[in-house]
Amino acid sequence: MSQTDKPRVIVVGAGGVGVIAALSLYTHGTADVSLVVRSDFDHVSADGYHIDSCDYGLLQGWKPHHLFRTVEDAAKSGTFFDYVVITTKNIPDGPEHSRVENIARPLVLSNNSIGPARTSNILLIQNGIDIEKPLLKEFPQDKFNYSLLSGIEFLGSTKVGKGRISHIGSEKLFVGAFQQEDQRARKAAEEYVAMYHNEGKNHCEVDPRVRHSRWNKLLYNAAINTTTALIGLDVPRALEFGAGAAEGHSSTEFDIIKPAMREVIAIAASEGIVLDPASIDFFTDISRNLMFTPSMCVDSQKGQLMELEVILGNPIRVAKEHNVPTPILSMLYNLLILLQGKLKEANGLLQFDEEACRVVR
Amino acid sequence: MSQTDKPRVIVVGAGGVGVIAALSLYTHGTADVSLVVRSDFDHVSADGYHIDSCDYGLLQGWKPHHLFRTVEDAAKSGTFFDYVVITTKNIPDGPEHSRVENIARPLVLSNNSIGPARTSNILLIQNGIDIEKPLLKEFPQDKFNYSLLSGIEFLGSTKVGKGRISHIGSEKLFVGAFQQEDQRARKAAEEYVAMYHNEGKNHCEVDPRVRHSRWNKLLYNAAINTTTALIGLDVPRALEFGAGAAEGHSSTEFDIIKPAMREVIAIAASEGIVLDPASIDFFTDISRNLMFTPSMCVDSQKGQLMELEVILGNPIRVAKEHNVPTPILSMLYNLLILLQGKLKEANGLLQFDEEACRVVR
Numbered sequence: 001m002s003q004t005d006k007p008r009v010i011v012v013g014a015g016g017v018g019v020i021a022a023l024s025l026y027t028h029g030t031a032d033v034s035l036v037v038r039s040d041f042d043h044v045s046a047d048g049y050h051i052d053s054c055d056y057g058l059l060q061g062w063k064p065h066h067l068f069r070t071v072e073d074a075a076k077s078g079t080f081f082d083y084v085v086i087t088t089k090n091i092p093d094g095p096e097h098s099r100v101e102n103i104a105r106p107l108v109l110s111n112n113s114i115g116p117a118r119t120s121n122i123l124l125i126q127n128g129i130d131i132e133k134p135l136l137k138e139f140p141q142d143k144f145n146y147s148l149l150s151g152i153e154f155l156g157s158t159k160v161g162k163g164r165i166s167h168i169g170s171e172k173l174f175v176g177a178f179q180q181e182d183q184r185a186r187k188a189a190e191e192y193v194a195m196y197h198n199e200g201k202n203h204c205e206v207d208p209r210v211r212h213s214r215w216n217k218l219l220y221n222a223a224i225n226t227t228t229a230l231i232g233l234d235v236p237r238a239l240e241f242g243a244g245a246a247e248g249h250s251s252t253e254f255d256i257i258k259p260a261m262r263e264v265i266a267i268a269a270s271e272g273i274v275l276d277p278a279s280i281d282f283f284t285d286i287s288r289n290l291m292f293t294p295s296m297c298v299d300s301q302k303g304q305l306m307e308l309e310v311i312l313g314n315p316i317r318v319a320k321e322h323n324v325p326t327p328i329l330s331m332l333y334n335l336l337i338l339l340q341g342k343l344k345e346a347n348g349l350l351q352f353d354e355e356a357c358r359v360v361r
Numbered sequence: 362m363s364q365t366d367k368p369r370v371i372v373v374g375a376g377g378v379g380v381i382a383a384l385s386l387y388t389h390g391t392a393d394v395s396l397v398v399r400s401d402f403d404h405v406s407a408d409g410y411h412i413d414s415c416d417y418g419l420l421q422g423w424k425p426h427h428l429f430r431t432v433e434d435a436a437k438s439g440t441f442f443d444y445v446v447i448t449t450k451n452i453p454d455g456p457e458h459s460r461v462e463n464i465a466r467p468l469v470l471s472n473n474s475i476g477p478a479r480t481s482n483i484l485l486i487q488n489g490i491d492i493e494k495p496l497l498k499e500f501p502q503d504k505f506n507y508s509l510l511s512g513i514e515f516l517g518s519t520k521v522g523k524g525r526i527s528h529i530g531s532e533k534l535f536v537g538a539f540q541q542e543d544q545r546a547r548k549a550a551e552e553y554v555a556m557y558h559n560e561g562k563n564h565c566e567v568d569p570r571v572r573h574s575r576w577n578k579l580l581y582n583a584a585i586n587t588t589t590a591l592i593g594l595d596v597p598r599a600l601e602f603g604a605g606a607a608e609g610h611s612s613t614e615f616d617i618i619k620p621a622m623r624e625v626i627a628i629a630a631s632e633g634i635v636l637d638p639a640s641i642d643f644f645t646d647i648s649r650n651l652m653f654t655p656s657m658c659v660d661s662q663k664g665q666l667m668e669l670e671v672i673l674g675n676p677i678r679v680a681k682e683h684n685v686p687t688p689i690l691s692m693l694y695n696l697l698i699l700l701q702g703k704l705k706e707a708n709g710l711l712q713f714d715e716e717a718c719r720v721v722r
Binding site: 238328331333339342358359 | 588591592593594597598599601602604607612613649650651652688689691692694695696698699700701703706711713715719720
């Protein structure tokens with residue numbers, strides 16, 4: 001059977017998440033799979049991927065059906081993509097070209113031009129809350145005829161070198177409609193899950209309440225990910241270096257992380273989403289005994305921008321709208337924005353004039 | 362005239378502050394000056410100091426009257442020191458030997474043994490609040506017959522290499538009695554100022570209300586020094602990278618530094634010390650336009666322990682005793698203690714077992 005009879009899926013972003021997404025779809029065999037591989041394009045085109053995967057075994061020279069160097073190249077290919085799966089970091093305060101609406105733009109426009117009457121789907125496998133808003137604003141759904149899907153990924157997979165992926169933690173992916181009432185998106189989520197799930201290998205299920213799931217994941221990310229990023233420590237050290245840790249009452253746990261999580265619960269509640277407070281102990285307890293460095297901490301240690309706005313800025317904006325006090329989260333944010341500024345300066349995204357003591361705007 | 366007729370002063374700590382202290386006393390000529398030079402002893406013994414000083418000009422091969430490698434050596438010299446001037450960093454949570462009471466011990470004991478009836482004086486030229494308490498506890502004044510003096514130093518002086526001091530900001534030193542009612546200490550402060558002041562060169566004056574002055578300096582140190590240390594940025598960048606800085610309303614200024622200073626004012630007020638709230642704007646405004654990296658930030662960037670407990674831990678302990686809420690200062694403290702832990706681990710003062718995910722205690 002020709003690949004052209006199958007739904008065409010393009011995965012954008014070839015890090016630990018993107019490559020495993022492409023591999024999962026490819027393995028199941030019911031989709032035509034494209035991958036946008038920016039920095040490793042030449043290497044992967046020639047030699048394919050070397051993937052050491054807890055779910056799929058050791059693969060050498062693996063490639064999806066199609067490789068593209070850029071989203072622009074993919075758009076120019078003349079292909080209508082049924083699913084545009086975006087797995088890049090979501091950094092709205094980063095460089096223009098890296099914003100999610102700008103990453104999606106060439107594909108949204110080419111899809112619309114190739115098949116204006118056909119429905120496509122955009123799936124964001126990314127952290128944070130309110131990440132769908134810039135897309136919906138930039139590309140009205142009635143005009144561009146697409147549905148918008150949320151992916152929440154639990155996956156231990158890292159790009160460890162050119163074309164090399166180390167996948168050590170089995171995948172769990174939750175896919176659902178960003179807008180709960182959107183029947184078309186809900187159907188698409190079911191289709192995607194069916195296409196993605198590989199029995200006995202990965203785990204993929206429909207997420208019937210996307211915003212609830214995203215707030216729940218923010219319990220961890222807004223409280224723990226942020227704290228470790230600020231200090232540059234893995235989670236167990238951040239807990240153990242706190243005052244009073246020897247007496248079982250670490251200031252990190254009781255004065256930062258848990259109060260921060262309670263603030264997230266209060267913000268979610270202000271928009272009618274009831275999170276289970278048992279998650280506070282759950283997230284803290286799994287963190288205590290597992291050597292793990294969360295993503296914002298990894299990014300900042302690599303000198304890369306952090307997903308600060310979608311993980312912490314957006315929740316705080318919701319809190320402000322609803323008059324929910326967030327003393328701990330706001331302090332973390334006000335400090336992390338300085339670290340983000342430092343990373344921006346190091347990446348040439350911001351200039352500081354030491355004579356004038358001012359940012360050059 | 363033999364040096365032996367003059368008061369004998371020993372300066373402990375040969376960094377930017379200690380060397381200028383020894384030089385100021387030496388220049389005035391009314392004291393016999395010893396300096397404890399730990400790491401640079403061999404170099405300075407042979408070649409003396411190279412000092413480029415805004416107050417004293419360019420000096421090559423300068424030495425005080427006596428050099429010692431350690432306080433133990435000085436104690437063994439058989440000299441009674443009228444003034445023991447301690448200019449080391451004050452880090453009560455640092456290694457045992459570096460704690461102020463352990464630095465002073467050999468000299469307190471030798472003074473007491475050489476001249477039990479003679480009064481000596483200990484002058485702490487160090488940051489923070491409640492720094493006199495460990496000394497008073499360890500060495501009861503009636504038994505060891507000494508008075509305790511406070512020095513607050515405003516000085517731009519840095520050790521820039523072996524035996525090399527760059528002194529770019531003119532010195533202002535304030536000396537007073539830690540215990541305001543202690544007449545003996547007040548008299549000693551006057552004597553020290555007379556001995557230290559070099560007309561037309563440095564500035565030295567008696568500080569009639571030591572605790573007030575220390576709280577006032579903490580406005581800067583507890584709020585601004587701490588914030589920059591946490592983030593690893595100089596002060597102007599920390600202000601300018603804040604959210605809203607472009608609109609003249611930097612989150613660093615309005616949500617961290619100024620609220621933190623107001624908390625310091627409230628803590629001081631809880632023990633009857635009324636600070637001038639105009640200092641809040643004063644300290645912020647001088648900081649805004651001066652490229653400067655405060656001491657805790659410099660220390661942490663050098664991988665050295667920070668003066669966290671005397672600058673932030675002790676004020677918070679006073680606040681707790683008096684039920685003064687300190688949400689901003691406590692958050693800074695709870696985060697900085699993690700950074701301090703990271704520095705302790707890097708310096709081998711703390712071991713973390715990654716298997717057990719626990720500090721080895």
